[in-house]
Amino acid sequence: MASTTRRSRRDIGEGVLAALLLAPAGALLALIVLFPILRLFWLSLHEVRLSEPWAGQPFVGLLNYRDIWADSRFWRSLAHTLLITGITVPGALCVGLGLAFLANLPFRVRWPVRLALLLPWALPLVFSGLIFAWFFDTSYGVVNDVLARLGLEGPAWLSRPGPAMAAICIAIVWKTSSFCALVLLAGLQTIPDTLHEAAAIDGAGRWQRFRHITLPLLRPAIMVALIFRTITAIQTFDIPFAMTRGGPGDATETLAMYVRTTTLDFLDFGYGSALAVVMFLISMAATAWYLRWIRGTSE
Incomplete structure (x- = not known):
């Protein structure tokens, strides 16, 4: 009985010690993550317009979310965001898988291939967008110059909705495939070579x-690559903004760009916060779906 009491006290002491050790990290996490999210949600329930500071910040409840439901520009920006996500996420994964296999080949000198994987990932997003804006420029771009040398007439890439969206997706796939390649390369290096050797001895081909x-x-x-790429694709802003500013018109405007326009151009922080909350919920829903899929496939 006495030993049981001492054991329970020791367990309680270890639990308190663990809580004390985790408390600073928890407080820091709440400060830099939880508080901004709660503040964003609070702003979304109020009418906050810096263009009308005399009006105060009246509580409007879910009025901003009701306005979102009736906002055609929101639905267009959401459709553009989902289109970019649906194209660039599998595109970056497929290209990254090929690059990961290339970097994992038994070359004697493999550092140039792996360095080439790091360069696109290390470049700033806006700089990558500006590079591809120059590539796809109608008058002096590299792409139309190559097409002209082949006897083909290149389109006005960034002045028409379809070609502009295609150019943006190409730029995003180029930029993000290196991240997928690095994650997949780390996964490939954890697979023992003995498994492939044993399968080859048993007569299994490369595809098998x-x-x-x-x-x-x-x-x-x-799964890790898909989760991170999906979240960043839903929040896509830098490359489309650097290439087209959302144009022509709003044909390439993403949801993140619409949030920026609403808050910084229109100074409507209440409605912009509601848009940001919707984007956050979409990201969380995508993450939850992936985690549920992982749990279902592992069982």
Whole structure:
């Protein structure tokens, strides 16, 4: 009985010690993550217009969210965001998988290939957008110059909705595929070579080894790459803004760009906060779906 009492006291002491050790990290996390989210949600329930400071910040409840439901520009920007997500996430994953296999080949000197993977990822997003804006420029861009040398007439890439969206997606895939490649390369290096050697001895071909060994063991890395790429794709801002400013018109305006326009150009922080909350909820819903998928496939 006495030993049981001492053990319970020791367990309580260890629990208190763990709570005390985690308290500073929890407080810091609440300060830099939880408080801004709660503040954003609070602003979304009020009418906050810096263009009318005399009006104060009256509580309007869910009025901003009701206005979002009836806002056609919101639905267009959301459609553009989902289109970019649907194209660039699988595109970056497929390109990144190929680059990861290339970097994992048994070259004697592999550092140039791996350095090439780091360069797109290390470049600032706005700088990458400006580079591709120059590539796809109608008058002096590299792409139209190459097409002209081949006897083809290049389109006005950044002046028409369809070509502008295509150019943006190409730029995003180029920029983000290196991140996917680095994550997948780390996953590939955890797969033992002995599994492939044993499968080859048993007569399995390359496709069979890829399908039954590489892909199943690479699934955790693929899930990590998909989660991070989906979240960043939903929040896409820098590259489209640097390339087209959302144009022509609002044909390439993403949800993050609409949030920026509402808050910084129109100075409507209440409605802009509601838009940001919706974007945050979409990101969380996508993350929850991925986690549920991972849990379902692992059971």
